[in-house]
Amino acid sequence: MIDIGVNINHPFLLDDLNKTLTEMKGAGVNGMVCIASDLKESKLVQTLALQNNAIWHTLGCHPHQAKTWNKESKQLVSMMIKESKPVAIGETGLDFNRNYSTPEEQFYAFDQQIELALEFDLPLYLHERDAHNAMLERLNAYPQLAQKSIVHCFTGDQASLENYLALGLSIGITGWVCDERRDADLQASVPHIPLDKLLLETDAPYLLPRNIRPRPKKNHPKYLPWVAMEVARLKGVSVDELTKQTNRNAEALFGITLSD
Numbered sequence: 001m002i003d004i005g006v007n008i009n010h011p012f013l014l015d016d017l018n019k020t021l022t023e024m025k026g027a028g029v030n031g032m033v034c035i036a037s038d039l040k041e042s043k044l045v046q047t048l049a050l051q052n053n054a055i056w057h058t059l060g061c062h063p064h065q066a067k068t069w070n071k072e073s074k075q076l077v078s079m080m081i082k083e084s085k086p087v088a089i090g091e092t093g094l095d096f097n098r099n100y101s102t103p104e105e106q107f108y109a110f111d112q113q114i115e116l117a118l119e120f121d122l123p124l125y126l127h128e129r130d131a132h133n134a135m136l137e138r139l140n141a142y143p144q145l146a147q148k149s150i151v152h153c154f155t156g157d158q159a160s161l162e163n164y165l166a167l168g169l170s171i172g173i174t175g176w177v178c179d180e181r182r183d184a185d186l187q188a189s190v191p192h193i194p195l196d197k198l199l200l201e202t203d204a205p206y207l208l209p210r211n212i213r214p215r216p217k218k219n220h221p222k223y224l225p226w227v228a229m230e231v232a233r234l235k236g237v238s239v240d241e242l243t244k245q246t247n248r249n250a251e252a253l254f255g256i257t258l259s260d
């Protein structure tokens with residue numbers, strides 16, 4: 001099983017990385033994709049991935065951090081890609097929920113990252129909140145890129161899911177799905193995600209699955225099986241079948257090979 005969304009920069013996971021990795025593997029999760037939200041984190045996750053064969057990484061700039069993306073950023077990221085190829089460009093995308101960066105700043109950073117993905121033939125690792133139509137409009141202009149990209153931490157309803165699936169996007173599901181009070185829409189839409197488009201992630205240390213007892217304080221890649229259990233239940237397949245298929249999906253999407 002591979003956790004395709006971990007915020008490893010958080011001290012809770014990073015302070016004792018060996019412990020994080022040991023606990024993760026002990027839970028049957030044998031790899032993780034560490035995601036970057038700005039260039040500093042990009043450097044960090046790249047370094048960690050070079051040192052650990054259970055870690056893969058993205059490179060990019062989250063829409064919240066888009067205000068930090070400047071004239072030099074694209075060149076810096078292309079230099080990093082040449083040092084070690086990331087599995088995807090991101091997190092990138094659009095978030096009009098809180099607008100920590102203005103929509104103009106977000107479009108600028110997003111467009112440049114789309115150019116990087118095209119230039120280096122990499123998938124986009126997408127984040128979208130309250131920006132569904134703007135995201136669709138952008139992706140519609142790049143149908144081939146959309147087909148090989150992923151919307152991470154999908155929390156939308158069935159209509160937005162269908163729009164994304166029509167573009168050929170893969171869909172990342174987090175522990176958000178374990179909370180029927182928070183997101184009945186998501187629980188209703190998960191059964192409609194084709195098995196070959198599904199990926200599993202914790203988004204640790206955030207989004208703790210609410211079905212874990214006793215309740216831990218923070219999320220951890222070792223809790224990915226709780227997400228898998230809930231998704232398997234909603235899809236009506238065994239956890240084993242789901243795991244095999246989501247492993248294959250991660251390998252195909254990110255061009256990686258997982259060990260057993």
Ligand SMILES: [Zn+2]
Pocket residue numbers: 091126127128152153
């Ligand atoms: Zn995100």
